[in-house]
Amino acid sequence: MESLALYATLTFSVLAALAATFLRDVLNAIIAFAAFSFGIAVAWILLAAPDVALTEAAVGAGITTVFFLVTIAKTVRPGGQRLTERIDWRSIAVVAVLVGTLLATVRSLPRVGSPDSPVATSRITEYYLQNAYPETGVENAVTAVLAAYRGFDTLGEATVVIAAGVAVLLVLRQEAYV
Amino acid sequence: MSQSEQNGIYVESTIIMTTVRIVVPFVFSFGLFVMFHGAESAGGGFQGGVIVAAAVLRLAFAFGIEPTRTWLEGPLTRIVIALGGATFAFVGLGALVANGAFLEYAAYGFGTDGVKYGIELVELAIGAIVSGVLVSLFFSLARGDFVNVSEQNGGDAESDGDNGTAAGGERA
Numbered sequence: 187m188e189s190l191a192l193y194a195t196l197t198f199s200v201l202a203a204l205a206a207t208f209l210r211d212v213l214n215a216i217i218a219f220a221a222f223s224f225g226i227a228v229a230w231i232l233l234a235a236p237d238v239a240l241t242e243a244a245v246g247a248g249i250t251t252v253f254f255l256v257t258i259a260k261t262v263r264p265g266g267q268r269l270t271e272r273i274d275w276r277s278i279a280v281v282a283v284l285v286g287t288l289l290a291t292v293r294s295l296p297r298v299g300s301p302d303s304p305v306a307t308s309r310i311t312e313y314y315l316q317n318a319y320p321e322t323g324v325e326n327a328v329t330a331v332l333a334a335y336r337g338f339d340t341l342g343e344a345t346v347v348i349a350a351g352v353a354v355l356l357v358l359r360q361e362a363y364v
Numbered sequence: 365m366s367q368s369e370q371n372g373i374y375v376e377s378t379i380i381m382t383t384v385r386i387v388v389p390f391v392f393s394f395g396l397f398v399m400f401h402g403a404e405s406a407g408g409g410f411q412g413g414v415i416v417a418a419a420v421l422r423l424a425f426a427f428g429i430e431p432t433r434t435w436l437e438g439p440l441t442r443i444v445i446a447l448g449g450a451t452f453a454f455v456g457l458g459a460l461v462a463n464g465a466f467l468e469y470a471a472y473g474f475g476t477d478g479v480k481y482g483i484e485l486v487e488l489a490i491g492a493i494v495s496g497v498l499v500s501l502f503f504s505l506a507r508g509d510f511v512n513v514s515e516q517n518g519g520d521a522e523s524d525g526d527n528g529t530a531a532g533g534e535r536a
Contacts, residue, residue, distance in 0.1 A: 236406035240398070244414040249498055252421055256505045322469070323480035324403040332408065333483040337467040340486070341452055344493050348449050351497030358504040 192232045199225030208270045212261065216254045223247035233298065237328045384426035391419040399491040400484055409490025416491065417498035429506045441500040448492030455486055
């Protein structure tokens with residue numbers, strides 16, 4: 187039953203992604219992209235990863251869509267009545283090669299929920315699950331790893347956010363929107 | 365000066381305004397909840413920060429981007445970003461001062477609870493950084509459509525001075 191829901195969600199995401207690729211109007215494509223992100227967020231929930239799902243829903247489906255909308259307000263809509271983009275066969279070939287390469291690696295991944303996947307059998311995983319609560323008093327092991335055991339990495343991430351933000355803001359300020 | 369004449373996006377709608385007025389306090393609290401509650405359940409600074417930023421963006425959609433930007437005028441968002449970065453860094457450096465490793469919360473000597481509060485402080489700092497960056501990004505992106513050139517130049521001169529603060533926070 188659960189895997190049926192997962193397959194339905196993934197099918198929806200793939201269809202939404204195809205729609206986002208082929209729709210000609212940018213506004214339509216952005217809405218399809220938001221639907222794709224939403225489908226992926228539901229898939230994360232079904233795979234029992236609520237932290238990632240929350241991020242995907244807030245960032246992918248939420249704020250990115252708003253930024254895209256604000257940005258296309260500055261662009262011009264393509265003319266004509268066509269609903270979909272013309273298919274460029276050379277791009278299709280490149281995408282096919284890329285997707286084929288990635289799909290070839292899927293077989294070497296462990297099955298979802300497999301008890302002998304490297305993540306489940308690793309001693310580090312065992313250590314975190316045993317010690318995260320007694321050592322940090324934090325019940326969510328993900329938060330314990332992010333903020334305590336891997337806190338230095340998270341400081342790096344925060345620095346990246348600040349640096350990227352400052353850089354983009356400086357560049358945007360230079361542009362004269364006339 | 366009516367906003368609806370200035371741009372094509374903003375439509376003054378009683379329904380949207382009323383809805384946003386009721387919903388925004390709850391969304392804002394939910395964002396803070398996600399930041400703090402990351403310790404007990406799903407969530408954390410990054411997600412909570414995005415939700416808080418979304419609450420501000422919602423205000424901008426309801427009441428017009430330009431009035432909201434004027435309301436947030438000044439170095440507020442940049443100070444929030446810098447404070448977030450500085451808090452995170454100083455929590456880490458403080459542990460060094462207390463003879464621990466960098467970001468070793470236990471070095472502060474408050475036991476397990478101290479570690480937990482240290483983690484929550486860091487989550488709050490991350491939330492401040494993320495929401496500050498997203499809000500200022502949104503208003504910079506949206507600004508061009510709604511400001512005439514002379515106003516924009518005035519804003520430039522004022523904001524350039526504060527950039528040192530943000531960059532300083534990053535280095536700290």
